[in-house]
Amino acid sequence: MSTADRxxxxxxxxxxxxxxxxxxxxVAAGLDVLVLExxxxxxxxxxxxxxxGGATVDQGGQWLGPTQDHLAALAKEFDAPTFPTWVQGAxxxxxxxxxxxxxxLVPTSDADASADAIAALLDLDLLAQEVPxxxxxxxxxxxxxxxxxxxxxxxxxxxxRAARDLIATAVLAVYGAEPSELSLLFALGYAHGGGSMSALxxxxxxxxxxxxxxxxxxxxLRLAGELGxxxxxxxxxxxxxxxxxxxxxxxxxxxxDGSTSPWRxxxxxxxxxxxxxxxxxxxxxxxxxxxxxxxxxxxxMGSVTKIHAVYDRPFWRDEGLSGQxxxxxxxxxxxxxxxxxxxxxxxxxxxxxxxxxxxLEGVGPEGRRxxxxxxxxxxxxxxxxxxxxxxxxxxxxxPFSRGGPVACFAPGLLTSCGEALRAPVGPIHWAxxxxxxxxxxxxxxxxxxGVRAADEVVSALGAG
Amino acid sequence: MADVDEITEAYADWQVRCNGNRRLAKMLRGWDRVVHLxxxxxxxxxxxxxxxxxxxxxxxxxVGQPDxxxxxxxxxxxxxxxxxxxxxxxxxxxxxxxAGSSEDVLRxxxxxxxxxxxx
Numbered sequence: 001m002s003t004a005d006r007x008x009x010x011x012x013x014x015x016x017x018x019x020x021x022x023x024x025x026x027v028a029a030g031l032d033v034l035v036l037e038x039x040x041x042x043x044x045x046x047x048x049x050x051x052x053g054g055a056t057v058d059q060g061g062q063w064l065g066p067t068q069d070h071l072a073a074l075a076k077e078f079d080a081p082t083f084p085t086w087v088q089g090a091x092x093x094x095x096x097x098x099x100x101x102x103x104x105l106v107p108t109s110d111a112d113a114s115a116d117a118i119a120a121l122l123d124l125d126l127l128a129q130e131v132p133x134x135x136x137x138x139x140x141x142x143x144x145x146x147x148x149x150x151x152x153x154x155x156x157x158x159x160x161r162a163a164r165d166l167i168a169t170a171v172l173a174v175y176g177a178e179p180s181e182l183s184l185l186f187a188l189g190y191a192h193g194g195g196s197m198s199a200l201x202x203x204x205x206x207x208x209x210x211x212x213x214x215x216x217x218x219x220x221l222r223l224a225g226e227l228g229x230x231x232x233x234x235x236x237x238x239x240x241x242x243x244x245x246x247x248x249x250x251x252x253x254x255x256x257d258g259s260t261s262p263w264r265x266x267x268x269x270x271x272x273x274x275x276x277x278x279x280x281x282x283x284x285x286x287x288x289x290x291x292x293x294x295x296x297x298x299x300x301m302g303s304v305t306k307i308h309a310v311y312d313r314p315f316w317r318d319e320g321l322s323g324q325x326x327x328x329x330x331x332x333x334x335x336x337x338x339x340x341x342x343x344x345x346x347x348x349x350x351x352x353x354x355x356x357x358x359x360l361e362g363v364g365p366e367g368r369r370x371x372x373x374x375x376x377x378x379x380x381x382x383x384x385x386x387x388x389x390x391x392x393x394x395x396x397x398x399p400f401s402r403g404g405p406v407a408c409f410a411p412g413l414l415t416s417c418g419e420a421l422r423a424p425v426g427p428i429h430w431a432x433x434x435x436x437x438x439x440x441x442x443x444x445x446x447x448x449x450g451v452r453a454a455d456e457v458v459s460a461l462g463a464g
Numbered sequence: 465m466a467d468v469d470e471i472t473e474a475y476a477d478w479q480v481r482c483n484g485n486r487r488l489a490k491m492l493r494g495w496d497r498v499v500h501l502x503x504x505x506x507x508x509x510x511x512x513x514x515x516x517x518x519x520x521x522x523x524x525x526x527v528g529q530p531d532x533x534x535x536x537x538x539x540x541x542x543x544x545x546x547x548x549x550x551x552x553x554x555x556x557x558x559x560x561x562x563a564g565s566s567e568d569v570l571r572x573x574x575x576x577x578x579x580x581x582x583x
Contacts, residue, residue: 066557104550104577111581115487118581122491122574129566196570205553 016044176302301403
């Protein structure tokens with residue numbers, strides 16, 4: 001192992017919610033901790049920005065839902081104000097190029113298709129209840145479920161095309177991936193981790209129920225504030241040399257003149273708190289076991305761009321609209337009212353996800369803006385075409401997330417490599433929302449994964 | 465607060481709606497259950513039996529061994545049967561308490577959505 005510039009008990013790689021929460025618990029156990037973060041900010045896939053016009057937008061994860069107890073507890077501890085996501089009024093559905101309005105969870109313009117979609121959702125939820133969220137690979141028919149994609153199940157079980165489109169829209173919004181990209185076993189275990197597929201797609205009563213006044217990054221900022229100079233920004237971890245007694249973590253630090261140099265930190269334990277696809281860019285010496293390396297290679301991030309159109313006020317509410325929209329085709333398949341609690345601005349937020357997100361790579365920001373605004377105008381009227389501001393966050397082009405909102409496990413991966421997901425490798429422990437046993441893919445899962453990894457380290461070091 | 469007559473009237477409307485719904489019949493296939501409804505504010509109890517995808521008449525009182533016990537305010541029961549509330553939201557918020565399996569909760573949720581699709 002190479003010589004170190006600094007020695008600590010534990011290095012945490014990644015200052016998203018999982019890494020920060022892990023660090024907090026490790027510090028509380030009396031350990032000397034250093035958090036190395038690649039970006040110039042903390043929060044990972046949760047990032048709140050204020051636009052030049054003064055609107056607060058969550059560019060990444062933003063919601064708090066029922067049973068997300070870890071996030072709720074942290075919000076309570078930090079006294080972070082929250083408010084319900086706006087759901088009053090009619091939702092808009094765009095189906096076959098025609099605009100409809102509906103109330104509730106499922107569109108009603110084509111009752112047969114909606115009934116098919118509800119029946120399919122029920123069947124998926126019933127299946128999901130049987131798949132252990134923490135260890136999907138232990139399901140008695142795990143191999144059978146893991147060999148199929150979610151799309152294959154939908155094709156076999158849902159007759160109407162309109163119902164299949166509805167389900168695809170929901171899947172794109174939840175996973176940032178096409179149903180054809182997801183192992184059925186993964187999709188079911190992921191849904192069970194949040195209660196059910198229905199819970200993941202609901203606003204009121206579901207995963208999108210509550211928002212943070214001032215944005216969702218504030219809790220990460222508070223955690224980082226507590227940790228102080230234990231958090232080092234702009235220091236991406238590029239290598240981990242490890243052995244039985246510990247590891248030397250190499251980060252690439254940037255000097256004020258822009259030059260970079262390696263910085264080596266020796267630690268008894270390392271917590272890697274990032275998605276598998278980002279972890280895959282770290283050079284481990286000796287190499288990781290094959291199953292862990294394969295897992296990182298076969299769990300690509302979802303593809304998602306989040307757009308925010310900012311208006312002087314939420315004008316759609318005057319027309320009895322909720323600001324929620326779903327579309328069977330097009331660029332923006334799901335839209336929410338993301339206005340602040342005091343309605344000082346009106347904000348429509350939408351997701352461009354899956355293959356459409358990748359298809360629009362070459363269109364550029366102006367092209368995506370034009371496409372998105374045309375669709376918002378179709379749903380909410382011509383005023384929607386002229387926002388005061390328009391911002392997009394293209395997660396798939398963000399080098400330290402590589403996509404979002406979550407890693408998507410390909411068919412066959414969980415049953416062949418799933419056990420490697422959380423299994424420590426020598427002194428290396430794995431955190432990040434993808435490793436969570438409940439609410440994986442959400443902030444809540446990130447937090448619980450951080451605690452679990454920290455507990456492993458504390459136990460291994462006999463600290464606390 | 466809704467009294468026994470109001471809940472019975474609302475249930476009768478819901479029963480007709482459900483039993484006349486071919487889509488619902490398909491979704492309820494194999495889901496035979498004795499359901500007890502307990503109004504937390506009035507203390508009134510009711511029994512609903514689902515058999516062969518058909519909802520029987522509402523029976524006053526708690527009759528037989530239940531597979532599922534639903535506890536809510538009398539007003540919420542009436543609103544549920546009139547289609548004015550989403551049981552899943554009330555369940556998550558804790559306003560409706562269900563003692564049964566997760567499958568039963570999911571089926572009730574799906575039932576309520578499908579029953580009012582054609583409104």
